[in-house]
Amino acid sequence: xxxxxxxxxxxxxxxxxxxxxxxxxxxxxxxxxxxxxxxxxxxxxxxxxxxxxxxxxxxxxxxxxxxxxxxxxxxxxxxxxxxxxxxxxxxxxxxxxxxxxxxxxxxxxxxxxxxxxxxxxxxxxxxxxxxxxxxxxxxxxxxxxxxxxxxxxxxxxxxxxxxxxxxxxxxxxxxxxxxxxxxxxxxxxxxxxxxxxxxxxxxxxxxxxxxxxxxxxxxxxxxxxxxxxxxxxxxxxxxxxxxxxxxxxxxxxxxxxxxxxxxxxxxxxxxxxxxxxxxxxxxxxxxxxxxxxxxxxxxxxxxxxxxxxxxxxxxx
Ligand code: COA
Numbered sequence: 001x002x003x004x005x006x007x008x009x010x011x012x013x014x015x016x017x018x019x020x021x022x023x024x025x026x027x028x029x030x031x032x033x034x035x036x037x038x039x040x041x042x043x044x045x046x047x048x049x050x051x052x053x054x055x056x057x058x059x060x061x062x063x064x065x066x067x068x069x070x071x072x073x074x075x076x077x078x079x080x081x082x083x084x085x086x087x088x089x090x091x092x093x094x095x096x097x098x099x100x101x102x103x104x105x106x107x108x109x110x111x112x113x114x115x116x117x118x119x120x121x122x123x124x125x126x127x128x129x130x131x132x133x134x135x136x137x138x139x140x141x142x143x144x145x146x147x148x149x150x151x152x153x154x155x156x157x158x159x160x161x162x163x164x165x166x167x168x169x170x171x172x173x174x175x176x177x178x179x180x181x182x183x184x185x186x187x188x189x190x191x192x193x194x195x196x197x198x199x200x201x202x203x204x205x206x207x208x209x210x211x212x213x214x215x216x217x218x219x220x221x222x223x224x225x226x227x228x229x230x231x232x233x234x235x236x237x238x239x240x241x242x243x244x245x246x247x248x249x250x251x252x253x254x255x256x257x258x259x260x261x262x263x264x265x266x267x268x269x270x271x272x273x274x275x276x277x278x279x280x281x282x283x284x285x286x287x288x289x290x291x292x293x294x295x296x297x298x299x300x301x302x303x304x305x306x307x308x309x310x311x312x313x314x315x316x
Pocket of ligand 1: 038206304
């Protein structure tokens with residue numbers, strides 16, 4: 001059996017400042033109704049004082065505290081790797097992962113580095129975590145997804161500034177035990193610097209309709225490919241957590257799985273698209289709301305700039 005990936009604990013850290021649709025109405029020619037209808041977003045959080053490192057540190061501290069509360073035998077010495085998925089870091093180096101290690105005084109004998117895969121960062125990070133847990137025999141991987149996207153959003157471009165927000169989420173991961181869950185995952189890359197791109201020192205630029213079509217196509221294919229590999233139906237899955245990019249994208253996909261629509265979690269209304277942070281923030285919100293039960297099977301699906309997409313089955 002190829003043991004799957006298990007979530008031990010989750011956490012999130014969000015900037016205090018809310019940027020509402022009404023705030024955006026004062027900044028660009030848009031309106032609340034248009035944004036809600038086209039995206040499902042009502043507000044997003046924006047850094048003011050916080051940044052990608054402070055959010056990562058806060059999410060990491062919270063997830064370690066949650067892990068200790070759940071399992072008093074857990075110690076930080078058991079963490080073999082610390083990865084931060086981000087495409088909006090504050091500095092080229094040291095990595096945000098190294099800064100988290102320093103700020104929290106974590107042990108030195110761990111791998112620590114950042115993963116740049118835009119909105120697919122947390123999915124690829126979970127796949128890397130699994131590979132490390134399997135091959136290096138580590139006990140735990142601390143995986144953080146964190147973004148300070150408001151730095152690279154052009155607040156005069158109404159087609160992008162309404163979508164994105166800042167935030168961080170974290171998960172402590174381990175290998176699932178025998179009979180708990182097998183490992184199923186897939187990943188794809190199709191280099192394209194026209195649909196969604198951010199050059200160094202510039203703002204992000206996006207062809208919205210092209211990205212929309214891409215997203216609705218690949219979420220379904222990543223989900224179906226995983227289910228086919230696992231020999232499962234979506235009915236046997238407890239939750240599907242898609243990257244939170246646009247409510248209309250997820251609504252479009254979930255209609256293909258009649259009777260299972262309620263399994264597709266959504267919280268985009270409150271945070272917008274937080275890129276690599278969106279899946280761990282969603283997982284933590286589900287956890288805080290008591291939606292995650294021990295043994296639940298979750299498929300996480302990501303897609304984004306690259307273009308990249310993929311999915312992974314995890315258990316709790
Ligand atoms: N407020 C009001 N009007 C807006 C607007 C805004 N914030 N943004 C764009 N418009 C206008 C356009 O200018 C266009 O006007 P026109 O017809 O006069 O030219 C009209 O709305 C339709 O624009 P279009 O881009 O076709 O809208 P859309 O229905 O595709 O919605 C997005 C735009 C960006 C919401 C949508 O394409 C989308 O969500 N794409 C995916 C983006 C994404 O998920 N990116 C991240 C992936 S990880």
